[in-house]
Each structure stands twice: as structure tokens, then as C-alpha cells.
Amino acid sequence: MGREQQQVSYTVKQLVSVNPYNPDILSDLENYVNEQVSSQTYSLDANLCLLRLYQFEPGRMSTPIMVQILIKALMAMPASDFSLCLFLIPEQVQMQEQFKTLIVLSHYLETARFRQFWDEAAKRRSILEVVPGFEQAIQAYAIHVLSLTYQKVPRTVLAEAINIEGLSLDKFIEHHVAISGWVLEKSHGHSQLIVLPRNEFNYPELKKHTTDGVPFEDVTRIFPILS
Amino acid sequence: MASSYDYDDGSLESRHGRPPSAGQGGASTDLGYDPNFVPDSVKTFVVHLYRHIREKNVYEIHQMYEGSFQRLSDRMFRDNPWPSVEAIAPYVDNDHVFCLLYREMWFRHVYARLSPTGRQRVESWDNYCSLFGVVLHGVVNMQLPNQWLWDMVDEFVYQFQSYCQYRAKLKNKTEEELQLLQQYDQAWNVYGVLNYLQALVEKSAITEILEREKEGLEQFTATDGYDYEGGTSNVLKMLGYYSMIGLLRVHCLLGDYHTGLKCLAAIDISQQGVYNVVIGSHISTIYHYGFANLMLRRYVEAIREFNKILLYILKYKQYHQKSPQYDQILKKNEQMYALLAICLCLCPQINLVEENVNSQLRDKYNEKMTKMLRYDDEAYAVYDELFTYACPKFITPSAPVLEEPLTNYNQDAYRLQLKLFLYEVKQQQLLSGVRSFLKLYSTISIGKLAAYMEVDEPTLRTILMTYKHKMHAVDSDGKVIPNADLDFYISEDIVHVVESKPIKHYGDYFLRQVLKFEEMISELERIKLD
Numbered sequence: 003m004g005r006e007q008q009q010v011s012y013t014v015k016q017l018v019s020v021n022p023y024n025p026d027i028l029s030d031l032e033n034y035v036n037e038q039v040s041s042q043t044y045s046l047d048a049n050l051c052l053l054r055l056y057q058f059e060p061g062r063m064s065t066p067i068m069v070q071i072l073i074k075a076l077m078a079m080p081a082s083d084f085s086l087c088l089f090l091i092p093e094q095v096q097m098q099e100q101f102k103t104l105i106v107l108s109h110y111l112e113t114a115r116f117r118q119f120w121d122e123a124a125k126r127r128s129i130l131e132v133v134p135g136f137e138q139a140i141q142a143y144a145i146h147v148l149s150l151t152y153q154k155v156p157r158t159v160l161a162e163a164i165n166i167e168g169l170s171l172d173k174f175i176e177h178h179v180a181i182s183g184w185v186l187e188k189s190h191g192h193s194q195l196i197v198l199p200r201n202e203f204n205y206p207e208l209k210k211h212t213t214d215g216v217p218f219e220d221v222t223r224i225f226p227i228l229s
Numbered sequence: 230m231a232s233s234y235d236y237d238d239g240s241l242e243s244r245h246g247r248p249p250s251a252g253q254g255g256a257s258t259d260l261g262y263d264p265n266f267v268p269d270s271v272k273t274f275v276v277h278l279y280r281h282i283r284e285k286n287v288y289e290i291h292q293m294y295e296g297s298f299q300r301l302s303d304r305m306f307r308d309n310p311w312p313s314v315e316a317i318a319p320y321v322d323n324d325h326v327f328c329l330l331y332r333e334m335w336f337r338h339v340y341a342r343l344s345p346t347g348r349q350r351v352e353s354w355d356n357y358c359s360l361f362g363v364v365l366h367g368v369v370n371m372q373l374p375n376q377w378l379w380d381m382v383d384e385f386v387y388q389f390q391s392y393c394q395y396r397a398k399l400k401n402k403t404e405e406e407l408q409l410l411q412q413y414d415q416a417w418n419v420y421g422v423l424n425y426l427q428a429l430v431e432k433s434a435i436t437e438i439l440e441r442e443k444e445g446l447e448q449f450t451a452t453d454g455y456d457y458e459g460g461t462s463n464v465l466k467m468l469g470y471y472s473m474i475g476l477l478r479v480h481c482l483l484g485d486y487h488t489g490l491k492c493l494a495a496i497d498i499s500q501q502g503v504y505n506v507v508i509g510s511h512i513s514t515i516y517h518y519g520f521a522n523l524m525l526r527r528y529v530e531a532i533r534e535f536n537k538i539l540l541y542i543l544k545y546k547q548y549h550q551k552s553p554q555y556d557q558i559l560k561k562n563e564q565m566y567a568l569l570a571i572c573l574c575l576c577p578q579i580n581l582v583e584e585n586v587n588s589q590l591r592d593k594y595n596e597k598m599t600k601m602l603r604y605d606d607e608a609y610a611v612y613d614e615l616f617t618y619a620c621p622k623f624i625t626p627s628a629p630v631l632e633e634p635l636t637n638y639n640q641d642a643y644r645l646q647l648k649l650f651l652y653e654v655k656q657q658q659l660l661s662g663v664r665s666f667l668k669l670y671s672t673i674s675i676g677k678l679a680a681y682m683e684v685d686e687p688t689l690r691t692i693l694m695t696y697k698h699k700m701h702a703v704d705s706d707g708k709v710i711p712n713a714d715l716d717f718y719i720s721e722d723i724v725h726v727v728e729s730k731p732i733k734h735y736g737d738y739f740l741r742q743v744l745k746f747e748e749m750i751s752e753l754e755r756i757k758l759d
Contacts, residue, residue, distance in 0.1 A: 047488070047491075054485055057626055058419050058420065060627050082702075085524075085526075086485075086486065089649060090484055114695045150694075151718065152718065154719075156722075159690060205718065224740060224743050227747045
């Protein structure tokens with residue numbers, strides 16, 4: 003069963019790179035979207051190709067498929083895939099209820115308003131639960147933003163960002179302590195602090211100043227002289 | 230929207246700044262124009278051009294194409310088309326390919342100086358189909374100047390864009406024009422345009438040629454794509470090369486920036502290449518590349534490329550004053566300054582901009598940039614204005630619906646892109662406030678900063694995270710690249726500000742001086758030997 007799926011996605015990828023401007027592949031691409039949802043994979047190129055074809059043939063547009071594409075794009079954050087998809091969807095279509103909801107959710111995520119996001123997502127569970135892995139993907143994005151920003155993040159901030167509390171949060175933190183190098187600390191006010199792993203964004207001194215070095219090709223220019 | 234720029238595609242004004250002298254009905258009905266009359270100068274022109282093409286004298290072809298054609302157009306064909314292809318065919322042995330080339334120039338002239346009718350637009354499409362068809366079959370055995378080959382692809386995409394605009398304006402069309410649209414619904418259809426460009430890229434195997442060149446197995450860039458030794462045709466190769474840029478352009482017109490950049494991937498714009506041999510292709514490549522990166526929020530990349538090309542134009546535009554592309558060069562120059570201004574307001578990295586370019590930018594846009602940085606309602610009006618002025622002419626690619634009520638929907642695509650762009654600008658609204666505060670401190674507590682900014686602490690935390698998110702774009706490989714000149718990190722409750730120091734390129738400086746001195750020493754040694 004797995005290999006069959008692999009073969010389907012291989013063919014679709016080929017179609018997209020070799021023969022993308024062809025209305026005949028529209029239904030293949032639609033099937034591929036469904037496959038991405040069920041097997042929790044993702045292909046921006048294939049989805050953009052489909053959205054383009056919808057632009058060329060507005061009569062064949064499918065709202066459920068487009069909604070799925072947008073949800074998958076949200077899950078790809080921090081990449082800007084969601085806006086890339088919106089650029090290809092006509093304005094009148096974006097006025098429809100489901101699209102407006104997704105745009106609002108995207109706005110909350112783009113502006114790091116996690117509490118409002120999770121509140122709204124809870125209300126719109128019916129739209130979102132068609133795509134498995136949604137919650138985990140957004141939590142990964144939230145942690146990404148926290149890792150850019152914080153060396154030490156208070157437990158409450160983390161809880162709000164990933165929408166987990168209490169015992170589940172303890173388990174979640176334990177998991178990341180084991181796997182992602184998180185460290186627990188006690189703050190001055192005796193509340194929990196999570197120390198996030200070092201990277202070049204929250205520890206700017208780690209930023210590799212690649213421009214201080216000289217690219218090798220440039221150095222080769224003086225080799226004739228040195229010899 | 231507070232836009233003073235007339236977005237409507239007056240196909241003349243946007244290209245050569247000359248108002249149409251013939252009415253919308255088409256020039257061929259003008260009094261005094263006889264399509265079958267061939268003046269002597271035209272006779273000489275086609276005979277000589279035909280001979281030079283047969284003899285593969287690329288230099289002469291170029292002189293005639295750039296020079297004589299323009300001069301004759303200026304002198305004799307200001308308000309009329311050139312003689313019809315049927316009239317000149319006898320002088321060139323009725324050569325099929327030459328006639329296709331002549332017709333391509335014929336239509337280009339009509340688009341540039343007159344106003345094409347619906348029928349002429351369709352006929353031009355047919356001509357391109359035949360011309361590309363011949364090239365794709367590999368039957369063409371000429372070497373043509375790169376300028377001409379670029380102009381062909383550029384014009385092809387331009388006429389497509391123009392047609393999409395034309396057929397989206399249904400309100401004032403005559404019965405005849407609507408009939409034509411319905412009858413020739415295949416003309417300039419988006420699949421055809423994209424597939425021709427794609428076919429040229431594939432059939433020419435240009436990506437393989439560029440790959441092999443990187444490994445030293447092929448000469449391409451070194452000879453500007455020409456084959457001086459073997460004399461094989463450069464037409465398919467170069468059309469394939471320029472079609473990559475054509476595909477980037479079409480995808481930008483559709484709003485698909487990601488795929489557009491992928492189409493250009495085989496061309497390495499950090500190096501010199503064939504794309505910058507013809508200045509028109511150089512500018513078009515960088516303009517669209519920069520614009521796509523702007524919409525993908527990769528501001529640093531956009532700023533870098535705009536800076537390079539604007540510096541280039543500043544230095545070399547004087548050499549192109551006599552060229553027929555001069556107006557277009559100037560127009561694109563102005564548009565790119567506007568885009569650069571936008572990028573710098575969204576991502577203040579003025580250190581990436583060269584001194585001379587910066588002073589030009591200040592001359593043109595200092596006031597507007599100050600306004601944009603304020604992020605109030607006036608600021609959005611300025612963003613709107615500059616975006617409208619500088620953006621490509623977005624299109625609605627689908628076929629028109631020819632039923633009542635007939636509307637003009639040619640601005641729909643543009644409005645969507647503008648709306649989404651301004652939406653992004655709005656999301657970055659609070660960031661400049663944060664930036665100005667952070668510049669003043671090396672450390673500050675969340676509580677204090679929140680008080681200064683007059684927001685509560687949780688809101689401040691979201692603003693700071695937004696800043697981090699927006700200032701770190703994700704590139705095509707999924708890597709996170711920082712955009713900001715001003716950075717910070719938070720440890721529990723304290724914000725620590727880190728300002729990046731301007732980078733001094735010692736290594737590069739020393740290398741350049743070493744090479745310069747070596748040059749001088751060898752000069753001196755040569756003198757001694759004499």
C-alpha cells in the first residue's frame with residue numbers, strides 16, 4: 003500500500019515539473035491534495051500548480067480542495083506558503099466564509115497572537131479537523147517563534163503559545179527536555195522557566211559572521227601571484 | 230484607493246510615451262496608407278537584411294535591425310504600418326522564415342507606435358505560433374543577434390499581457406470585436422503561451438547546456454551564445470534561454486512568484502551571464518526577480534539585486550541614449566527605485582545600498598519614505614501609490630465570459646495583489662515602533678517597555694515575537710535568514726538588544742589591493758625591460 007502511494011506521488015511530481023501547463027492533470031493534482039492530507043505529506047509546487055489551473059479554469063474550482071491546500075499551507079509556517087496560495091485565489095472566492103476564517107487564523111499566527119489563534123481554532127474545529135497533524139504543526143511553529151525570541155521563556159508564555167496546560171504540559175516539556183535539549187529552571191518568582199537550546203537567533207553572539215571570511219574563489223585570484 | 234497612477238494599460242503610453250495618432254479602429258484604414266506600396270528604401274532594406282541573414286553576418290543584421298529599421302520607422306512609418314508582408318515577399322524569394330521574421334517586426338511596430346485592432350492581435354498570435362513552430366522543429370539555420378531574439382520573447386509576453394488586458398475590458402466593445410473574441414478563443418490562451426515558452430526551454434536543452442558549462446564542458450557564456458566556429462544556429466538556444474526569463478515574467482503576471490523564481494533557477498544571477506549582455510533582458514530579469522522576492526518577503530535579497538542593477542544603470546545608461554529601448558530602461562529604472570524604497574521601509578538595511586544609489590533614492594523618495602515609516606493611514610496611501618506605480622501589469626488568465634452584463638475586470642488581478650501586499654504591510658505596522666524604542670536601550674524589562682509603548686505585557690510579548698517572525702524570512706531551501714539590522718533576545722523578563730555592526734570587508738579590500746599592486750609592478754617591470 004505504501005509503495006503504491008509512493009508511485010502516485012512520484013508520477014505527480016513528474017507531471018508538475020515536466021507538463022504543468024495542462025488542464026488534463028487537474029484531477030490528478032486534486033487527488034494528490036487528498037493524499038497529502040491523509041499521508042501527512044506536503045508539496046507546495048504541486049498545490050501551486052493546481053491553484054494556477056483553477057485560475058485558468060475557474061469553472062473547475064473546488065472549494066473543499068482549496069481549503070485543504072490552505073490548511074496545509076498554514077501548517078508549513080513560518081514559510082510564507084499561505085500568502086503564496088492566496089495570491090492565486092480570486093478575491094470573490096476569498097470572501098467565502100471558510101476562506102475568511104483561514105485568513106483570520108493566518109493573521110493571528112503571523113502576528114504571534116497565539117491565544118486568540120487557539121480560541122478561534124477551537125470554534126472552527128469542524129473546518130480544521132479534516133487535516134490530521136494540524137495541531138502539532140502549529141505547535142512546532144509556535145516553538146520556532148519562541149526559539150527565535152527567548153533564551154528563557156516563562157512557563158505561562160509557552161503554555162499559551164502551544165495551547166497545552168497542566169499535566170499534559172508537564173509531559174510535553176519532559177519530552178522536549180529529553181529530545182530537544184530543553185532545560186528547566188526556577189525563576190525569581192518561583193515559577194517555571196524553560197531554557198531553550200542555543201541558536202544563532204536567540205544567542206546573537208553565535209551568529210556566524212560569514213561575511214568576515216573571504217570566499218575561496220576570491221582567494222584563488224591571487225594564487226598566480228603567490229606562486 | 231488613493232492612487233493617482235492610471236493603471237489602465239494604454240499600450241502606447243506605457244511603452245513609448247507617444248499618444249495614438251490613429252483611432253482605435255486601427256491604422257490600416259487611415260487615408261493614404263497602401264499596404265502594397267513598397268518604397269525603395271524598404272525594398273533595399275529587406276533585400277539587404279535577407280542577404281545578411283543568409284550569409285550569417287550577425288553584425289550587419291544587428292546594425293540593420295537596431296539602426297535602419299528604427300530610422301525608417303521614424304522617417305516613413307510614424308503613423309502607418311510597414312508595407313504588408315505579401316508586398317515585400319517577392320524581393321526575398323518568398324522565403325517562408327524571413328516572412329515570419331518580417332511579420333514579427335511588422336506587428337511589433339504596430340504595437341509600439343499605433344494601436345492594434347482585435348484582428349491584428351489575433352494575427353500576431355498566429356505569426357508567433359508559426360515562427361516558434363518553425364524554430365521548435367529545428368529547421369532554422371540562422372544566427373541572429375541576441376537583441377532581436379530577446380525582443381521576440383519580450384514582445385511575445387508583452388502582447389500576451391496586453392491581450393489579457395484588452396479582452397478583460399468588455400464594456401465598450403463593439404459587436405464585431407466581441408464576435409472576434411468568441412471566434413478566436415484560442416488566440417493568446419494562457420496554456421499556449423506557457424507551453425510555447427516551456428517547449429523552447431526544453432527543446433533547446435538550455436538547462437543542460439548551462440550545467441555542462443559549469444563543469445567546463447561547454448562554451449556558452451563566453452561566446453554570448455553565438456557559435457563563431459561551427460556556425461550552427463543560435464536561435465533555438467537563445468530563445469530557450471530568454472524563455473526562462475519569459476516564464477518568470479508570466480508567472481509574476483499570474484501572481485505565482487515561487488514558481489516564477491524556480492523557472493529562473495538555471496540562471497545564476499550572482500554571476501555575469503548571457504542575461505546581462507542585452508540590457509533589456511538584464512533589467513527585465515532583475516526587475517521581476519526583485520519583485521518576486523519582495524512578495525515572498527525576502528527583502529534583503531530584493532534590496533541586494535535592485536541595488537546592483539540601479540548602480541549599473543546609473544553608470545551605463547548614457548551609452549544607451551540612442552537606443553530604441555532607452556525609454557523602457559528609464560521607466561524600469563524609476564519603478565525599481567520605487568520598489569527599493571518599499572523594501573527599505575519594510576526592512577531597514579540601508580547599509581546594503583551603495584552610496585550613489587542611495588543619494589538618487591533620497592532625491593526621489595525621501596519624503597515618501599518618511600511617510601511610509603510612520604505607519605498611519607497616510608503611510609498606506611504611499612505604499613499603495615508606489616506599489617501601483619511599480620508593479621507588473623497583473624492579468625486574469627481565464628477566458629472571458631461573453632454574457633450580459635459585460636464588465637471591465639482588467640483590474641481585478643492587480644487589486645488582489647495590492648490588497649494582499651497592503652495586508653502584509655499592515656501586519657508589520659507595530660514593528661517600527663518597537664524598533665525605535667529598542668534602538669535606545671541595551672537592556673530593558675518587559676514591564677517598562679510595555680509602559681512606554683502603552684500596551685500591556687502580553688501584547689508586548691506578541692509584538693516582540695511578531696518582530697522576530699517577520700524579520701526572519703524562510704528561503705527556498707527552508708533555511709531561516711535574518712533580515713533585521715536590529716536584533717534582540719528575551720531572557721525571562723528582560724529584553725537584551727543586539728545591534729549588528731556594519732561589516733568591514735577587510736579580506737576583499739586586501740585582495741583587490743594585492744591584485745592592483747601586482748598589476749602596477751608588472752607594468753613597471755615591462756618599462757624597465759624596454
